[in-house]
Amino acid sequence: MDISVFNHPTSKAWLNLSLVPGIGPKAMQRICEANLTAPQVYELDAKQLSTLGITPKSISFLKQYPPHTPSKEVEAALIWAQHANHHLLTWLDDDYPARLKQIASAPPLLMVKGRVEVLQFEQLAVVGSRHPTQAGMAQAYEFAEQLTNMGLAITSGLAKGIDACAHQGALQAGGVTLAVLGSGLQKIYPRQHVALAEQICENGALISEFGLNTGAHPGHFPRRNRIVSGLSMGTLVIEATLKSGSLITARQALEQNREVFAIPGPIKNPQKSGCHHLIRQGATLVESVEHIAQELRWQHESVQPVQQKPALITVEMSPTEQTLMKALDYEGANLDELVRRTQLPVAQLNVLLMDFELSGVVRQQQGDYSLI
Incomplete structure (x- = not known):
């Protein structure tokens, strides 16, 4: 990312403000409702900042690290953003997602790794x-x-x-x-x-x-x-x-x-x-x-009809296999529960379940058997 955008005082101030510990979505929302820009926030005194719901600890940090004297967190972010596919987005950036910007508590800063x-x-x-x-x-x-x-x-x-x-x-x-x-x-x-x-x-x-x-x-x-x-x-x-x-x-x-x-x-x-x-x-x-x-109302040229999985043909199954099929579901059940449902001996049930697994009828994970 080209971090020269943060040479602009407003962008730098938003970056700084976003990384002040204790200033979360609610405080940011109050700042926006007051029609304040980030540089203007740094010009407020402690009493004015407290009316925005900013705590004394956060006010102290904010005053200690104004935009021209950034904190280590801000410096680390700027160094990180110089690497390929690393991005810092504020509300001012064209790459900031338009849909997210519509919500009342949109974050003033997004850190993005990948394709922005x-x-x-x-x-x-x-x-x-x-x-x-x-x-x-x-x-x-x-x-x-x-x-x-x-x-x-x-x-x-x-x-x-x-x-x-x-x-x-x-x-x-x-x-x-x-x-x-x-x-x-x-x-x-x-x-x-x-x-x-x-x-x-x-x-x-x-x-x-x-x-x-x-x-x-x-x-x-x-x-x-x-x-x-x-x-x-x-x-x-x-x-x-x-x-x-x-x-x-x-x-x-x-x-x-x-x-x-x-x-x-x-x-x-x-x-x-x-x-x-x-x-x-x-x-x-x-x-x-x-x-x-x-x-x-979403349409896209690549829409493909969903291929429905073929229904299991229980007619070709033996009576015991059909008993087990009726006991299985998509939620999963352990061996003890399947014994209770089918009343089949454990040894016979194990053989049937192994056959069903090999046939792709059921899956077993962490001791639970479920239909696929």
Whole structure:
């Protein structure tokens, strides 16, 4: 990135102000509502700053490090931005995503690693539980893959579970996926997704509003979620409990006047309770990507009809195989539960499950068997 843009006093002031510890979205929103520019904020006295909701500690830091005497955090960001595919975007930049700029609490600074132009692509957020069922993981992967084939970029939060599956589905389709972090770009969280983050950067982007070396913190994730939904045309919730952070993302999407979609599931699956709650509140129930395309009125020349998986022909199965088929579902069940459902001996059940796995009928992960 050419950092000469930060020679401009206003750009430099926004960069500085954005990295003042303790100044978050609410304080920035109050600054904007007061029609103040960043240089004007630095001219205010302590009393005036406190009326904007800025804490004494943040005021002290702000006064200690004005734009002409930047903090180490700002200097580190400027050095980082000199590397290829590293970008610092303020509200003043043409590359700042237009859709995100429309929301009330748009971050004044985005740090981006990867292809900065993809922030302007039409995106759909795909979010959900960190502890999904096998069926939920498959849905996230397949929906992301199919949405990518429709020409949409997939945006999510790099978290374990649904987020990771959505990113991987988009990558499998050779498309673009964007990951918004709840930490700094040099503190990838969770650590096991460092390799996935690098894959995302190759054709998509990593995004954060936090300083480069900021660690993950529970309070960061609701802030991250508003960016995930703010970048996107709509938000698709795959699986979520009633206390899931994905419902926060959905609520923020509604507040941002964006569409919310939810995939229903079995009523006894707690990971679908959040989806059912959203549907009762007016979210669009979806069973295929075509439902999303219709709701968004999205058409793209690369749209391909979704290939439906052939139905299993149980007529050709033996009576015991049919018994097992009726006991299996897309949510997953362990061996003890399948013994209870089928009343078959463990040894016989193991043989049948192995045959089903080899035939591509079921998958087994972490001791649970589910239909594919």
